[in-house]
Amino acid sequence: MHLPSALCACAWLLRELHMDLQSALCALRSLLGGVSARALPGVLHTLRGDAFEDLFQCNEDAVLRNIAGELREALPAEAMLSSEHQAMQKMQQSFEPTVHVDSFLYEDTLIDQLCEEGRMSRHYCLSCGSQQTAPLGFISHSFSLVELKFLFQHALPDLSGKTLVDIGSRLGAVLFGVLHADICTQASLLQDADVIVLNNVFEYFLDEDAQISAWTFINSCVCKMGALLVTVPALEESLGKLQTGIDLNHWVEEVQLDYNVYLGADTDSEALQNIHLYRVR
Numbered sequence: 001m002h003l004p005s006a007l008c009a010c011a012w013l014l015r016e017l018h019m020d021l022q023s024a025l026c027a028l029r030s031l032l033g034g035v036s037a038r039a040l041p042g043v044l045h046t047l048r049g050d051a052f053e054d055l056f057q058c059n060e061d062a063v064l065r066n067i068a069g070e071l072r073e074a075l076p077a078e079a080m081l082s083s084e085h086q087a088m089q090k091m092q093q094s095f096e097p098t099v100h101v102d103s104f105l106y107e108d109t110l111i112d113q114l115c116e117e118g119r120m121s122r123h124y125c126l127s128c129g130s131q132q133t134a135p136l137g138f139i140s141h142s143f144s145l146v147e148l149k150f151l152f153q154h155a156l157p158d159l160s161g162k163t164l165v166d167i168g169s170r171l172g173a174v175l176f177g178v179l180h181a182d183i184c185t186q187a188s189l190l191q192d193a194d195v196i197v198l199n200n201v202f203e204y205f206l207d208e209d210a211q212i213s214a215w216t217f218i219n220s221c222v223c224k225m226g227a228l229l230v231t232v233p234a235l236e237e238s239l240g241k242l243q244t245g246i247d248l249n250h251w252v253e254e255v256q257l258d259y260n261v262y263l264g265a266d267t268d269s270e271a272l273q274n275i276h277l278y279r280v281r
Ligand SMILES: C[S@@+](CC[C@H](N)C(=O)[O-])C[C@H]1O[C@@H](n2cnc3c(N)ncnc32)[C@H](O)[C@@H]1O
Pocket: 104, 140, 141, 142, 143, 166, 167, 168, 169, 170, 171, 172, 173, 174, 181, 182, 183, 184, 199, 200, 201, 202, 205, 206, 214
């Protein structure tokens, strides 16, 4: 086998066959046995490097990256709207200086590149004029590409014929759709939904009373048995801070997710572990 076909075969094998580690290593060893001696050093070199990562990119990644690229062109770097004043205020009140870096628009590799070019910084100066610096807090109000891949390729079942509602779609990273309304006016939408996504939806955007009303409304509408809720953070965490009176154990059961998946070099398993899935009882 020559170099390009050997690499494509390795990538295909690892991505498509859903093998466990031992079987994948065995298959890889036998595949490498068929690589010509001339091509082998090149194959091994590429397997260790970034170029091999590129072979894992699928068409969906390219489409999402194109959308993110177009949105980056159209939006200011901070990608916040003036109507998001509550979120801005919360950011300003954070313990450490925090900026909004939208992770759908800005992947880690792009942030690194912008930092190298001096167009973005991961640090702030502790005392002006000195070289003392501290890490800047980053917050994102969108799911990243890796989180979206985890959600749609690993966490959720086949969605054919299902209705998915993303509460607060913002830039449309989860769902490109047009329904501009307060969720508290959308009872039938929630009642009919099969999957409801709530990514850090209220905490940064509503005051405490409004958060309580929104959760109470959602709890009263989302009662179709088997409907799925995807939340960041865990429902226990969001509701634990509020006096909603919602009986979580009576409403939903948590579905355990396997966070130990490889979704590319940017996979941040800590961020993935904030994603929770629940089934309505
Ligand atoms: C953190 S963003 C999530 C964006 C998107 N779902 C994602 O995951 O990339 C939360 C969004 O929820 C919106 N939101 C907050 N309260 C809402 C409400 N009562 N009705 C509709 N949207 C709301 C916010 O304005 C914000 O755009």
